[in-house]
Structures are given as C-alpha cells and as structure tokens.
Amino acid sequence: xxxxxxxxxxxxxxxxxxxxxxxxxxxxxxxxxxxxxxxxxxxxxxxxxxxxxxxxxxxxxxxxxxxxxxxxxxxxxxxxxxxxxxxxxxxxxxxxxxxxxxxxxxxxxxxxxxxxxxxxxxxxxxxxxxxxxxxxxxxxxxxxxxxxxxxxxxxxxxxxxxxxxxxxxxxxxxxxxxxxxxxxxxxxxxxxxxxxxxxxxxxxxxxxxxxxxxxxxxxxxxxxxxxxxxxxxxxxxxxxxxxxxxxxxxxxxxxxxxxxxxxxxxxxxxxxxxxxxxxxxxxxxxxxxxxxxxxxxxxxxxxxxxxxxxxxxxxxxxxxxxxxxxxxxxxxxxxxxxxxxxxxxxxxxxxxxxxxxxxxxxxxxxxxxxxxxxxxxxxxxxxxxxxxxxxxxxxxxxxxxxxxxxxxxxxxxxxxxxxxxxxxxxxxxxxxxxxxxxxxxxxxxxxxxxxxxxxxxxxxxxxxxxxxxxxxxxxxxxxxxxxxxxxxxxxxxxxxxxxxxxxxxxxxxxxxxxxxxxxxxxxxxxxxxxxxxxxxxxxxxxxxxxxxxxxxxxxxxxxxxxxxxxxxxxxxxxxxxxxxxxxxxxxxxxxxxxxxxxxxxxxxxxxxxxxxxxxxxxxxxxxxxxxxxxxxxxxxxxxxxxxxxxxxxxxxxxxxxxxxxxxxxxxxxxxxxxxxxxxxxxxxxxxxxxxxxxxxxxxxxxxxxxxxxxxxxxxxxxxxxxxxxxxxxxxxxxxxxxxxxxxxxxx
Ligand code: BGC
Numbered sequence: 181x182x183x184x185x186x187x188x189x190x191x192x193x194x195x196x197x198x199x200x201x202x203x204x205x206x207x208x209x210x211x212x213x214x215x216x217x218x219x220x221x222x223x224x225x226x227x228x229x230x231x232x233x234x235x236x237x238x239x240x241x242x243x244x245x246x247x248x249x250x251x252x253x254x255x256x257x258x259x260x261x262x263x264x265x266x267x268x269x270x271x272x273x274x275x276x277x278x279x280x281x282x283x284x285x286x287x288x289x290x291x292x293x294x295x296x297x298x299x300x301x302x303x304x305x306x307x308x309x310x311x312x313x314x315x316x317x318x319x320x321x322x323x324x325x326x327x328x329x330x331x332x333x334x335x336x337x338x339x340x341x342x343x344x345x346x347x348x349x350x351x352x353x354x355x356x357x358x359x360x361x362x363x364x365x366x367x368x369x370x371x372x373x374x375x376x377x378x379x380x381x382x383x384x385x386x387x388x389x390x391x392x393x394x395x396x397x398x399x400x401x402x403x404x405x406x407x408x409x410x411x412x413x414x415x416x417x418x419x420x421x422x423x424x425x426x427x428x429x430x431x432x433x434x435x436x437x438x439x440x441x442x443x444x445x446x447x448x449x450x451x452x453x454x455x456x457x458x459x460x461x462x463x464x465x466x467x468x469x470x471x472x473x474x475x476x477x478x479x480x481x482x483x484x485x486x487x488x489x490x491x492x493x494x495x496x497x498x499x500x501x502x503x504x505x506x507x508x509x510x511x512x513x514x515x516x517x518x519x520x521x522x523x524x525x526x527x528x529x530x531x532x533x534x535x536x537x538x539x540x541x542x543x544x545x546x547x548x549x550x551x552x553x554x555x556x557x558x559x560x561x562x563x564x565x566x567x568x569x570x571x572x573x574x575x576x577x578x579x580x581x582x583x584x585x586x587x588x589x590x591x592x593x594x595x596x597x598x599x600x601x602x603x604x605x606x607x608x609x610x611x612x613x614x615x616x617x618x619x620x621x622x623x624x625x626x627x628x629x630x631x632x633x634x635x636x637x638x639x640x641x642x643x644x645x646x647x648x649x650x651x652x653x654x655x656x657x658x659x660x661x662x663x664x665x666x667x668x669x670x671x672x673x674x675x676x677x678x679x680x681x682x683x684x685x686x687x688x689x690x691x692x693x694x695x696x697x698x699x700x701x702x703x704x705x706x707x708x709x710x711x712x713x714x715x716x717x718x719x720x721x722x723x724x725x726x727x728x729x730x731x732x733x734x735x736x737x738x739x740x741x742x743x744x745x746x747x748x749x750x751x752x753x754x755x756x757x758x759x760x761x762x763x764x765x766x767x768x769x770x771x772x773x774x775x776x777x778x779x780x781x782x783x784x785x786x787x788x789x790x791x792x793x794x795x796x797x798x799x800x801x802x803x804x805x806x807x808x809x810x811x812x813x814x815x816x817x818x819x820x821x822x823x824x825x826x827x828x829x830x831x832x833x834x835x836x837x838x839x840x841x842x843x844x845x846x847x848x849x850x851x852x853x854x855x856x857x858x859x860x861x862x863x864x865x866x867x868x869x870x871x872x873x874x875x876x877x878x879x880x881x882x883x884x885x886x887x888x889x890x891x892x893x894x895x896x897x898x899x900x901x902x903x904x905x906x907x908x909x910x911x912x913x914x915x916x917x918x919x920x921x922x923x924x925x926x927x
Pocket of ligand 1: 233459460678
C-alpha cells in the first residue's frame with residue numbers, strides 16, 4: 181500500500197514538474213516573439229470603469245492600447261460582460277496575450293463576509309479558509325482572476341483605519357490566518373473556482389508612524405523579521421501567487437523601490453517565483469517621497485528593486501523602453517518580470533481559453549447561493565465578541581442571552597435599520613445587486629428570529645455623527661415600554677478603511693450620550709458596537725451590563741447578531757487586537773518587553789514604566805472574549821521539564837465546560853523566554869485550539885512545544901532557540917492566564 185502511495189506521489193510530482201517545464205518553455209517561446217513595447221505592456225496595469233480605489237490617472241487610450249498589446253492587466257472591471265469586452269480587445273492584439281483581471285475581493289464578492297479583522301476574532305482557520313474559498317468561487321465566476329488579498333499587515337495601532345483589513349496585532353495568529361486565506365482563495369490554481377491571491381502590503385505598512393495612513397515606517401531589522409515579515413512568509417508557504425508592495429517608506433526607502441525587500445528577501449532568500457504588483461500609483465509616489473526626481477527615475481528604481489507590475493502610475497508604460505535603450509535597465513530585468521506574469525497567465529489556463537472564468541451561468545448561480553449565505557451567517561456569528569455580560573442591578577440573571585419569552589423588545593440606534601452599512605469598508609459593490617435586499621439588516625434579523633412571539637419597538641435615537649439629541653426623547657419613551665433594550669451604535673462603515681486614520685477613537689457623535697440616557701431608564705440594556713477597529717467607550721464598558729462587539733458582519737449581519745442575542749449561537753470570538761483605554765496608550769500590544777523598570781501592579785507609577793494618569797493595561801486585552809457558559813482549566817502537565825534542542829514537550833490540560841449551555845472556547849498557549857541574548861516579550865502566543873464542549877463536558881487538550889516555538893531572531897538575525905528557562909502559560913486570553921508551568925532548554 182505504502183509503495184503504491186509513494187509511486188502515485190512521485191508521478192504527481194513528475195507531472196507537476198513536467199507541466200511547469202512546458203509552461204516555462206511556452207513562456208520562453210512567447211517572450212522571443214515579443215517586441216520591447218509588448219513586453220513592457222505586460223507590466224502595465226490600468227483601472228477600469230468601476231469605482232476607483234485610488235486617484236485615477238485619466239487615460240483615454242485604454243481600448244486602443246489593449247488592442248496594441250500595451251496593457252497586461254486591469255483592475256476594477258466587474259462582471260462577465262465587462263471582463264469579456266476587455267478581453268475581446270486583447271484578443272485583437274498581435275500576440276493575443278490575455279488580460280489579467282484583478283480586484284479587491286477582500287471579504288467576499290457577492291456574498292459579503294465579515295471584515296477580515298472581524299473574522300480574525302473567530303480564531304477559526306477553517307471558517308476563514310472557507311470564506312476566502314467562497315469569495316474566490318463567486319469572483320472567478322464573473323471573470324476575476326486575481327484578488328488583492330489577503331492583507332497581512334500586523335498592526336498595533338487602531339488609529340490606522342486599515343486595521344479592519346488585516347488579522348490584528350499578533351504575528352502567530354496573523355501568520356496562521358494568512359496561510360488559511362491564501363489556501364482558500366487559491367484552492368488549486370487553474371481550477372475554475374480559484375483566484376490568485378496577492379499578499380499585501382510588502383512590507384511593514386501597518387507600523388505607519390502615528391497610525392497615519394501612507395506614513396513612514398522606521399523599525400529595527402529584528403522587529404521587521406520577527407513581527408512584521410512572518411505572515412508574508414506564511415502566505416508564501418501557502419503558495420501565494422503574487423505580492424503587492426506598499427506605500428510606506430521603510431527606514432528611508434519607499435517599499436516600492438526597496439531592493440532589499442523585494443529582490444533580496446522575497447525573490448532572493450524566499451525564492452518567490454510569482455510576481456510583485458506595485459500598490460496604486462506607488463511607483464509614481466516615489467517622487468513625492470523625495471526618493472526620485474521624476475517618473476523616469478521612479479520606473480528605474482521600481483523595476484530595479486523588483487516591482488514587476490505598475491498599478492496606475494504609467495511610469496513603466498512611458499519610461500521603461502527609453503531606460504532600456506539608454507542601457508540603464510538591462511533587458512534581462514524586463515524579461516524576468518514579463519516571464520513571471522506570463523507564467524501566471526499560463527497557469528490560470530488563460531492562453532487555452534481567455535474567457536475561461538467569464539461564465540454568465542456560474543455568475544448567476546453565485547448570487548444568493550444558499551450555501552454561501554449559510555457560511556456567511558455562521559462565520560458572522562463566530563466573529564462577534566461578547567465583551568461583557570452581567571446582571572443589571574436588582575436582577576439575578578445576566579442580560580444575555582435574551583429569553584425567547586420576552587414580551588417587548590426595544591431596538592434603538594442609528595444602525596438598527598441600516599443594510600449596506602453592515603458590509604463595512606472594502607466590500608465589492610456590484611451594479612446588478614440590490615444591496616437593500618441583499619444585506620440582512622439588524623432589524624430584519626431580529627424580526628426573523630422572534631416572528632410574532634414578541635413586540636419589537638424601534639427608535640433611531642440619533643445619527644451616527646453630529647450633536648443632535650432631538651431623537652433622545654422618543655428613544656427613552658420606547659425604551660420605557662420594553663422589557664429589554666438593544667442599542668445598535670458605532671461607526672459609519674467608511675470610517676475605518678484606507679485613508680481613514682483617526683486620532684479620536686471614541687464612539688462618534690452623541691451615541692454614548694444616547695447610551696447614558698437609555699441606561700438611565702433602568703431597563704436591562706445590551707449594546708451592539710459596530711466598527712472596523714477597536715474603539716474607546718469607557719463609560720459604556722463600565723456601566724452597561726451587556727456589550728457585543730459586532731464589527732461589520734456582511735450580508736448576514738442581522739441574522740448572525742440575532743443568533744447570538746438569543747443564544748442560538750453561543751459567542752466564542754476573541755479579540756485579535758488590544759482595545760486601549762485612551763488614545764494616549766497607542767501603540768498598545770500584549771506582547772511587549774518587560775523593561776528595566778516594570779510596574780509591580782497597575783497602581784505603581786513612581787520611577788517605573790507607567791503612566792501617572794492611566795493604567796498600562798488595555799481596556800480589553802488581546803485574546804479576550806466571553807461566552808454564555810464558563811470554562812475551567814485544570815491538570816496542566818508537561819511531558820518533560822528539561823529538554824534538549826532536538827526534543828519536544830507535550831503539554832496536556834483539561835478544559836471543562838462548567839456552565840449550563842454548550843459553548844466553544846479558544847484555548848491559548850503562551851510562552852515566555854525568561855532570558856535572551858536580546859530581550860524577549862513577557863508573553864507570546866505560540867498556539868491555540870478551538871474546542872466545543874457540551875455543558876459539563878471535559879476535554880483533554882494537547883499542545884506540542886518544539887524548537888520552532890522557542891526560536892526568535894537574535895541580534896545577528898539568526899533564528900535561534902537559546903538555552904535557559906521558559907514559562908508556559910495557558911490562558912483564556914493574554915491577560916487571563918489560568919495555568920502555568922515552566923521548563924528548561926538544556927545543552
Ligand atoms: C490599496 C490596495 C488596493 C489597491 C487597488 C490601494 O489604494 O492600498 O490595498 O489593493 O488600492 O484597489
């Protein structure tokens with residue numbers, strides 16, 4: 181049996197190898213027939229007619245340039261009809277090289293899934309892979325070949341609006357998610373329902389100074405390698421076909437013109453065989469950076485550094501030929517970039533059938549596909565984080581879940597009846613989809629859930645922004661008639677996203693005032709906070725008995741929220757970012773160093789590393805999230821307390837559902853390397869497991885600690901595990917460590 185499997189494996193490898201060989205041969209043969217202009221055309225990407233996602237350069241000649249073979253790729257062209265129209269133009273070109281259609285399919289295509297940051301709160305890798313798979317299935321059906329996702333930028337700064345697009349602050353969790361998402365998008369590249377992934381933004385974009393978008397990044401090499409690069413490497417290990425560089429400068433060199441990042445690390449050390457696309461206009465923006473003086477120098481810097489495709493700068497289109505003629509750019513550089521792009525077009529099967537992915541029937545079937553909607557509802561429910569759930573004064577039971585026997589429910593707030601808002605930023609808007617029908621509002625979700633069994637009252641209360649409190653009186657009157665009040669408040673969906681940095685992270689407008697007014701009625705109150713980033717809402721957190729962080733949950737938002745409110749789904753989300761108490765704590769992250777003067781407790785401030793006017797700890801820590809049940813951790817055992825470099829430790833423990841309902845817990849394994857040749861974080865996530873437990877049930881869990889988990893980049897950037905003592909911590913969050921032990925790594 182083993183022999184058969186081995187032979188089959190060898191044959192598969194052989195076929196894959198010979199197929200790659202033939203693709204390489206085809207690429208070489210085609211390259212030989214291409215003029216310099218046609219080669220440069222392949223490196224050129226223009227935006228199409230759909231909503232632009234950056235400052236557009238007006239180019240009236242798009243159609244004739246495609247026919248002349250001067251454009252290799254388009255973005256923002258949506259739907260089978262449009263992609264086909266453009267592809268038909270490409271088929272009129274001399275060599276008939278098909279266009280690649282790219283699109284920001286960030287969290288769903290027709291079916292909108294929760295924001296990537298929200299999904300990250302599920303810590304459910306299978307669910308995230310599935311959501312990417314569904315997005316790929318839908319997008320590929322309408323002619324899209326390539327998504328500009330996943331965004332894998334680690335960020336410790338919620339002022340940066342783009343945190344909504346990533347997986348949060350942690351490198352380990354972020355790497356696992358990056359891997360899952362690439363697998364989901366790409367499936368088996370070339371299959372009909374797959375799209376190429378594009379890992380972005382290479383690199384360190386999430387560390388923009390002050391959380392201001394497009395801003396500079398200055399960081400140590402060690403920080404870059406240890407914290408910011410691993411999710412990119414994980415995405416590459418998952419087979420990511422393409423990378424996108426980034427807008428920021430890194431230690432003084434714009435990422436787009438950064439040879440160290442793109443040639444030395446990505447294409448060199450990591451041996452990446454796909455291609456790199458610039459970010460929107462980022463080649464041209466090197467002029468603003470003050471790194472080059474004009475578009476010609478920008479093209480030279482970018483191609484030399486390893487940026488293969490120019491998104492919307494027109495820098496390659498108008499300068500590369502001249503640069504080659506002047507011998508400033510060796511033709512080998514151009515050929516390498518062209519080959520990388522052509523190879524992907526062959527792998528996708530576009531030369532065999534340039535319309536392969538444009539299929540109106542498949543496109544139609546992808547819309548309102550019940551399986552897709554079901555998956556969207558499930559992951560939306562998994563993404564919700566229960567931040568607080570206590571009993572209001574004078575009552576015995578916590579507010580949530582709301583009893584299905586409740587007679588009158590007041591649903592109040594500016595987001596209750598919104599539909600499109602639930603899609604959040606970076607959702608795809610298709611002309612043929614009526615989003616007023618497609619997205620389940622929170623109101624509709626609640627109606628679906630309770631039917632006629634309860635009376636549902638509504639008041640808007642206030643707008644998201646502005647200082648008008650005229651609606652408060654009606655909201656209070658409605659609240660007074662109800663047995664329980666649900667308040668849906670938060671951001672507008674376009675408040676967190678690209679170019680949406682904010683210095684003030686409070687709930688916008690008078691929304692917290694509305695919460696105070698409703699809380700003063702004495703009714704049991706649940707607050708739903710809809711947002712794309714961690715917000716600050718200290719009064720609410722301290723005074724309101726029940727809070728769900730619902731982010732933006734996509735097409736099925738209303739149903740998923742209702743599932744959680746009424747206990748049909750027991751919340752299991754855990755925060756992928758620390759929530760600050762005040763903006764002054766930012767950047768804030770759980771895995772910081774101890775410093776030479778750590779405070780012994782939160783009240784100590786004298787000559788220790790602390791604020792005199794604020795605690796160090798976040799309001800809600802990384803990894804935090806409650807459930808309607810409780811979990812007890814016990815019986816931690818390490819298979820050894822001393823190991824050698826080559827050995828592993830098996831960690832076992834028991835987790836018991838000590839409450840009354842079934843639930844899901846994310847059990848988190850953290851380590852601390854007590855002494856290092858460079859200082860180490862006080863705590864670092866190294867593994868986790870999602871487990872489902874019925875009430876009263878106990879499960880034994882196992883983690884393996886190996887050399888990889890103990891390693892870090894030393895001062896010489898070597899990946900090493902150093903001898904010495906390590907703490908093992910098992911927690912329900914980074915700040916709720918339930919079990920501890922330690923071991924020694926010996927010679
Ligand atoms: C963003 C990218 C995006 C591109 C294309 C840029 O502004 O930074 O993440 O993929 O636009 O829409």
